Amino acid sequence: MSSPDIQRLAARTDVALEVQNAVKRFGRETAQQQPFWKRSARKPPETTVAVDHISLTVQRGEIFGLLGANGSGKSTLIRLISTLLVPDGGEIRVFGYDVQREERTVRRLINRVSVEASFFKKLSALENLMYAARLYDLPGVYARRRSVEILRSLGLSEKRLYEPLEHMSRGMQQKVAIARGLLTSPVLLLLDEPTTGLDPRSKHDVQRFILRMRAEHDTTVFLTTHDMDEADRLCDRIAIIDDGRIVALDTPQGLKDAIGARNGKNGSTTMEDVFMALTGKSLDDDFESADDFESEYGNEATGGSNGAR
């Protein structure tokens, strides 16, 4: 249950997320700002373009996956959407609200869950969730019932709910972080690698719960992952990111069909084949680069405006 107030805020458009030409660079200090041992007359200060002119659109109720290798820019994009970083260029809107100009409204509409979530480690999972519920102004009885329900459906046993977090494995703590993110049933849920480090059973619990959130609360989910199977099974559409750029964006089947048609493996192409081909790590000599894919199968990935599911 998200509050009627928040539902009203999100009611003005069915476009949950719109990213237009977003850019984020790191390390733009001038030579004078650099420590002296890094300064060089010949070498200008290095810049990482973590998010390089990304455009995409996510519809209300969609589960959208951003699939990329380590360092490809996934977390940076999530941080831009969740107002934790300021973009160097482009525009990002959540249900029509601009992340820079209408930051407070955007924060009410989203919830971000990441692996570096912080907790009161001496408190139990339930106590941590109840603390969060107070910050969100959720009524006590409802918050307790909902916390227990979410934690249990994510696979935590009754006994575990009362155990200090410091006694739990990293995977368990991650589930508690996810549970906390789901407490308010946000209209846009940003999940930064929600299942990384979880065992197969726990992964399954989390994935099932994400699907339930969408079915029961019409939650829109934007998630990052490097798990190809997860992206394939869970997402309505997937964007593949490489070096800060979206190199392809389509339904899982659309991506597999496109690559399958290209390499003559129609019907048996896996998401891993797709990823390898598009990020230039393919052993398939016919498929030189992501640019080939874009020119042949160009879609929203190339900056178009097709936001349909």
Ligand SMILES: Nc1ncnc2c1ncn2[C@@H]1O[C@H](COP(=O)(O)OP(=O)(O)OP(=O)(O)O)[C@@H](O)[C@H]1O
């Ligand atoms: N605060 C920062 N300062 C400088 N560089 C950064 C910062 N945050 C990220 N980067 C750089 O930006 C690039 C993208 O990083 P990002 O964390 O977004 O990738 P990622 O796809 O989320 O990786 P991972 O899967 O390992 O979490 C990387 O080269 C990273 O080193």
